[in-house]
Amino acid sequence: MKNRLKAIFALLVLAAALWALQARHGSLPPLATFLDPVNGFWRNNAASDAIPETLSIAGLRGQVTVVWDDRHVPHIFAANEDDLYRAQGYLTARDRLWQMDFLSRYAGGRLAEVIGPRVLEMDLLQRRLGMTWGAENFLKGIAGDAAMRRILTAYCNGVNAYVDALKPAAYPVEYKILGYAPSRWTPFDIALLLKYMAWDLTGYGNELGLTRTRQAAGEAVIDALFPFFAPFQDPVIPAGTAWAPAPSPPVPSRNGAARPGAGPVAAADPFGEPVGSNNWVVAGKKTKSGFPILCDDPHLQLTLPSIWYEVQLSAPGLNVRGVSLPGAPGVVIGFNEKIAWGVTNAGSDVLDFFQLRFRDSRQREYAWGETWRPLTWRREEIRVRGNKTVVENVPYTHLGPLPFAASRPGRPDWIPEGAAMRWTGHDASAILDALYRLNRARGYEDFKAAIAGFDCPAQNFAYAGSDGRIAIWHNGKFPLRARGQGRYLLDGSDPQSEWAGWVPMDRVPHSEDPERGFVSSANQSPTGDAYPYYLGWDYGTFERGRRINELLETATGISGADMARMQGDALSLRARTILPRLLAILNTAPLTAVERERAEGLARWDFVHRAESTEPTVFSRFFVELYKAIWDDDLERGGKLFLAPKADVTMDLILGDAGSPFFDDAATPEKESLADIVVRAFRRALALLQEERGAFSPRWRWGQANPVVIGHLGRIPGLGAPALAVSGGRGVINAASGGHGPSWRMVVELGPGVKAWGSLPGGAAGNPGSRFYDDGVRDWAAGRAVELLFLRSAAEAHPRIAARTSLRGKR
Template sequence: MVNLHTERPASIYFLMRYAKAILLPAFTLLLIWALNRSWGSIPAFGPLLSPFVGFWQNAESVNTSDEEITLNGTQAPVTVIIDDKAVPHVFAQNDHDVYFAQGYLTARDRLWQMEFQTHAAAGRVSELVGERALELDRYNRRLGMGFGAEKSVKAMMDDPRSRESVEAYTAGVNAWISQLKPAQYPLEYKLLGYAPEPWQPIKCAYFLKYMSGVLALGADDLNMSNVLQKAGPAVTANLFPDYPFREDPIIPVGTKWDFKPVKIPAVPPASVSAVGSLSMNWAEHDPAIGSNNWAVGPQKSATGYPILANDPHLTLSLPSIWYQMQLVTPTMNVYGATMPGAPGVIIGFNKQVAWGVTNVGADVLDFYQIKFRDNRHLDYWHDNRWKPVTRRIERIKIKGQPDKVDTVLYTHHGPIMYMEGQKPFARNVPVGYAARWIGHEESNDFLTYYLLDRAANHADYRKALSYYGAPAQNFVFADVAKDIAISPNGRFPLKWKDQGKFLLDGTNPAHDWQGWIPAEQNPHVKNPPRGFVSSANQSSTDTTYPYYINWQFAPAERGTRINQRLTAMQQATPDSLRMLQNDNLNLRAQQALPIFLPYVRVEKLTAEQKKAVDILKKWRYNHDIAEIGPTLFTEWMRQYMDGVWRDDFPNTDSTTLRYPSFDRTLQMAEQEPTAHWFDDVTTTAPETIGDVLTQTLKLAVDSLARQHGPLGESWQWGKHKATRIAHLARLDALSALNVQIGGGAGIVNATTERTGPSWRMVVALGPQPKAYGVYPGGQSGNPGSPYYLNMLETWRTGQLNELLYLQSAQDKNPAIKRRIILK
């Protein structure tokens, strides 16, 4: 090569050699640097693709070898048995060790999820993904998630039992994190380019706030205030009644209240806060987030012992929401569903008792209009005097940018989420309203689960429930002494009737929350004569309960259907309860179609629309995947609700209103079919119920034809609904898409497009409990693990796995795959 250049002057030749010797290594270094970091949402490809540290390292196969791990965190050796579903069965010799092992094992399988969910609650997503999450983070911080978590962690630390469990759990998580090498980081850290940080007790509190955010943030106060302002009190009371037309409440009608109620605050005069025209895009509570639970008593069960079932419905996500575990100490042997980030079992059973939860949907979030002294916002008017505003500084870290500092003003009600001069999260946000939320209260919810995990009888269950704060749950219970019980339970503010149905006046002390319903007076029933207890988020009680919990609950159909089937059920077995969990009957369609279909003017329909009517007439109201009826009915009813109410209660950018419930709308068709509400006020011609039903049916069929083509197989419910279980970081490749499963909103099998039974459990009590369960996903949070989605098919087809309930670490069972000793 040298010889080729001998003709050239030596100086140029050397220059070129030096240039190459500088430029190429410089370029190579630059390339390596660029590959070593992430660019926006583009991951760092160098470390990501390297088989030594990248995603390849997350590929796992079934592990069957025993392990002995020295962690220096346990007080005595802990034996962990892993079964064929990768469920850990922890045998520890004391409380500390069992929670230490729970933290360690949960982190091993679910570290990224635990940290991400608590980061989200803490308003720290911008730290990971940059500015696009800034408004979300602001929202969570202004809601007071941190404020609430700090109070909760204090309550946890004040009780030695919850303190020990939270601290040991934290130590266990950190024992896993501290020995973790980058190559072993969960895949999501590699994709997003960050590293896990140490766990802290407050993260357990953040996890609780996260769940309260999911389950106890329903608020229609603003929409209802707008309705009231537009329609007046008489119409509002008529169209938005405090108790549904059809209802079958959780506490059976006729149950006697065995307590003397405390004094209930009087309804103040002019109880409704005078408001201007207001609008706020408050995230409305998703009605599909609900749950079922029930227990049949000895007289209805084949064995003479109670059987209990529970399926909590949440927005389905991956890694799976729940994590199964068995936790054993000399004083406890509990099995069930745990939540990554929380010590103990949340839904489960031990040798004596079983329990489960569904959401209550209590009105525990209210908004107060605040009057400031002046623009400095240093004082606000309350109880006829000026009171000081406190300030909380929120420092938000943003990936690749300087921190943002947000100052949130707090009154004794709570934080003022949006202030004048701040760029609001939504376009038209009312300024100066304080949010009063149950999540801001000091409560030690973990203690409830700590005590339930060890409960031996009904009295223990009642005692455990008395510590519970939020999110309020309907706790169903059954025990080996053949008791069954249910209680809508949580801390319920002591309110005057309808307090918080509308926006409240922050200057008037009569509008404040004035204490609490005494815990022992929360609605409850034990061994009702009908032989079963159940809940499906419907009204907690009938109208005889002396206190106000909320004016609206989830629609009654699911609960009603469950009660119909349980009433008829005899000689029940776990399989009878499993079948009920998979019930696909649409009670709403069964009630509504015989009323609506005769109104449809068939002569006005096209051939395809007529065909749709025929399908609806022949439909047996079942939401199986191959049916077209559910697709038609669901879309038609959506259009119908718009057709009846959009002209009267429009939802625009400047004013957000809401529609009356479907229950009230159906009642109108049955009892007031000539109501003026059927007329569209935006047209000159008078419309009747028949016009609205015919017109909206046409719209529904046409809209479906645009989505799916001509009426045919592509309209089938399973294809139309296309249930999706999305990865928490919204990565389709790591999600389960188009899962073919029946059910739907308002159906016992409550699987909608995005929500559904996140854990199904059936427990038959007896001398030896027999339990069954499944969730849509798997024990591992690692998409590269064979246990990431291994239970999905069992869940989809409505089957349950038998849960391995071991009595000792020496038990023999073919389902046992390996042992881990933690030292």
């Protein structure tokens, strides 16, 4: 009896131990399954870098050869398109499966299913924003396009061939940490990824802040602080360009009024530009080779695994090289033997909010013209790990979703209550077909035909061809609106408030082979005031665009290396524009010896944000404090601004309107002048820096004070890169700062033998245990570009080829 009891007790202890060791505790992975050397994290090691000689993929019809270069980039050569995209899907999954899965889950509001209730609000927001509805519309839109469906199917089949053969021991480490299994990939996942990118680039708005500001401060303040055409701008299409007139749609009879209530809370951020990008093309007459050179560096939130997956795709009629979006077929930014293209975010307004008037408090019908229209409801089910499934019925109008009928937790403060969304990203889209055609374009006409389908997110498409042509298109599906329509909340009961159609694709701003020999964009205004269509008003500030143009205007005999260097340019036009005025004020101020020393340092500074310089740290903090000194009192409770004016408007006030009432600090009884707040801001900046970084020392260096941090996509500690000291910053060409920066740098020199250089802040692999996970980070931080291998055939020999893999169908 005693032995039996002892045995039962021992078995219970064993069972409890086994249970405890394979259960998750908080955010920690299950200890035993995770440390198990056979199936746990140890298997996610660098052995994955070894390249197999052959791979079997279910469904392949012919032989596919993959040539791997020394950066682990696959160059895929297939005999037909089906095999090509199947192989692309398989190889992308092999390197980036968890990243694809995570982003699709995020976009579609399905993260709680694998992470649990702590991300439920995030999921709910995605559902309320209509991301799944948009993805469904995308798929409906291509339902009749057999070729596109075939490509999506081939790509998904490739991914699933990998997923189906994957054993738990080989799961990417993030699955092991988070404790879930990969699921099969579908065209719906691809659609969600596209919606994610579209929202990332166009999903923002100032309607609520501007409407409240107008209600509180009046139209004159709006005109002064939030102009249609911001100061210092050098637009994408040069001002002075002649445009054919266009009929303007009728001006809506009334705008919507914001509902009573607080907010939005506008933070005084002098940068306020979370995403941005640069691209430019120089014509052959300015280059050493006589052929155009195209450059592109899209700025996004930097993460590991890298946002982009480099690839070369080759099949009959196609040989393209560049970066792909992991999880979607084709190349997004790249080049082939004839053309190169690159994009920056257009920034034009393709999202409007329409304030609704409900028939009664039940909020089931809303006014539209002389009638009442019923809301429809979309049932969204969110599975929550360890909890019950949450059902959310999201109301929809004929315009789109009504994300927040009433105030509730999780509402971003820029999204108004009781307002319906109209967003081009919800519409059917030809974006994948556009990329398909772009990858195959043989010249400028092909390029134009291709980008006509690139609807949302609108982009500045730069073009260079081996035929010598260059161009830039501010391209996308832009609503046809009267000037300023959609700047404020629109009145949802007024049918005239609605978009009247679309700006014709051949009338979007563009420039072809301009006399000055270059085209460029950096998220600034697309045109001057004379352009006949209204596209928006909230564009990037002037600094990067002007700097690019001033460098290109004088440059001649340009080489690819020159352009790669220019992508690393760190001169601040903001500092060059405003600092002399600020120093003139400081010169007459009674400063302490230490303060005087810092001011003299700024006077000697050449405005370059070098990692090893201290002046950028002082200037940047000085400007931030000055900006806050000007605007904080107007933005805080009781102030009349609900949207922070941008740095360009602020600089314009400082330079041109020293007597502006905005310089007075409303929180004090005294009346401050510009000089008062400049001196105060300078002292405060130095005091704060001293508090944070100690007395003036190398710790004040820009690279230390403003490190670039490339974190893990899922914010898992240890899977990001160490903090980097980079010569760059927001508002300079090399716009690397904090967690943002150039997500890919590319320089392409066209000609009979196209040559290209690139840099990725990460690497090809998604496995944190691989040496190719972050092998590009050091070069990227130093501004070095490597030549991008571009092969003409699978058999081509090159010293940088690491290995070849033969892909075959499974018997």
